[in-house]
Each structure stands twice: as C-alpha cells, then as structure tokens.
Amino acid sequence: MLDGISRRHFFRGAGAGIAGTTLGAFGFGEIEAAHAANIRPFKLDRTVETRNTCPYCAVACGIIMYSPPDSGKDGKRSIMHIEGDPDHPTNRGTLCPKGASLLDFVHAPTRLTKPRYRAPGEAQFREVTWEWALDRVARLFKDDRDKNFIATNSSGVTVNRWTTTGFLGASATTNETAFVTYKVVRAAGGVVFDNQARV
Numbered sequence: 001m002l003d004g005i006s007r008r009h010f011f012r013g014a015g016a017g018i019a020g021t022t023l024g025a026f027g028f029g030e031i032e033a034a035h036a037a038n039i040r041p042f043k044l045d046r047t048v049e050t051r052n053t054c055p056y057c058a059v060a061c062g063i064i065m066y067s068p069p070d071s072g073k074d075g076k077r078s079i080m081h082i083e084g085d086p087d088h089p090t091n092r093g094t095l096c097p098k099g100a101s102l103l104d105f106v107h108a109p110t111r112l113t114k115p116r117y118r119a120p121g122e123a124q125f126r127e128v129t130w131e132w133a134l135d136r137v138a139r140l141f142k143d144d145r146d147k148n149f150i151a152t153n154s155s156g157v158t159v160n161r162w163t164t165t166g167f168l169g170a171s172a173t174t175n176e177t178a179f180v181t182y183k184v185v186r187a188a189g190g191v192v193f194d195n196q197a198r199v
C-alpha cells in the first residue's frame with residue numbers, strides 16, 4: 001500500500017495511461033480508417049460467375065468460374081478463381097485435388113485450345129479450324145455409315161445397326177447434353193457407344 005493506493009490500482013492506472021497515450025498518438029478518430037485501408041478487399045467481389053462441369057472424371061462435379069468484371073470485352077473472359085458449386089447435387093461445393101487445381105489447367109501454356117489434325121503418313125499434327133474439323137468428322141461418319149449400315153439381318157429382320165464407328169461421350173456435359181448425344185447416336189443406328197459418366 002502506497003499512501004492509500006494499492007499495487008493493483010497502481011498498475012491498472014499505469015496501463016490505462018499507456019493505452020490512452022498510444023491511442024492519442026494515432027489519433028483516435030483515424031484508427032478505423034487506417035484499419036479499413038489495410039484490409040484487402042474480398043477478391044471475388046463483383047466478379048462474374050460462370051457455372052461449368054469439371055472435365056476430369058466421371059463424377060462430373062459442378063464448378064463456378066470467377067472472372068474480373070472488366071474482362072470479356074475482347075470476347076475472351078479471363079478466369080481468376082475456380083471453386084466447387086455449392087448448389088450442384090453431385091458435389092455440393094466440394095472438389096477433389098484434381099478439381100481444386102483446375103485454375104492451373106485452364107491457364108497451362110501447353111493446354112490445347114484448337115483442334116489438330118495429322119493426316120495419314122504425316123509426322124506432325126497441324127492446327128485446323130473447328131469448322132474444318134467438324135466437317136471432317138461429319139464426312140467420315142456419313143461415309144462410314146453409308147458403307148456399313150445394316151438394315152436387316154440374315155433372316156430379313158429389320159435391325160438398323162451401324163457397328164463400325166464408336167462414340168464416346170465425355171463427363172464434361174450436362175445430363176441434357178448427354179441425353180441428346182445418346183439420342184442422336186442411337187437414331188443413326190450406332191450401337192457402339194459409351195459415356196465417361198456412364199449416362
């Protein structure tokens with residue numbers, strides 16, 4: 001006890017004095033502004049959200065891709081973040097390590113973004129346009145179907161089979177796209193058909 005002041009009172013008073021001095025040095029009214037200026041803005045604020053499907057495996061998890069609001073003016077929207085879609089019934093927002101690394105896949109310098117073609121006998125692939133590639137595929141399908149379509153079997157029973165070309169659907173499709181793909185293939189008589197997602 002020092003002249004009526006207890007040890008506890010002494011330290012409490014000294015602490016309050018130091019805190020008050022520090023706040024005063026900053027200027028109490030500017031603390032909130034200084035604090036706010038140092039908080040990094042939420043990086044997904046005002047971004048554009050685009051829903052898609054993870055292309056890696058047959059689980060076909062839903063993803064959301066985020067783009068800066070000012071991108072896309074040149075027709076190409078950049079992607080700055082990808083995460084699981086919490087509203088997707090398959091994954092409910094979760095992604096496995098492969099799906100979680102999709103941003104690297106999107107921006108990989110080795111990623112193919114245009115079709116390539118290697119003609120019989122050629123050693124190298126060459127870049128072609130989507131129009132050329134799709135026409136080429138359609139031409140080959142039509143020629144092969146015309147040549148090998150089986151309307152009736154040896155007993156004269158109508159079978160409408162096309163067995164010489166196979167089709168494979170990818171998991172990166174919606175149920176609706178897979179349904180339409182299946183219908184087109186079956187309508188053409190195709191019986192060799194599978195889908196990565198086993199739709």
Ligand code: SF4
Binds near residue numbers: 055094095
């Ligand atoms: S996130 Fe993983 S489990 Fe889901 S579709 Fe992609 S690779 Fe498959």
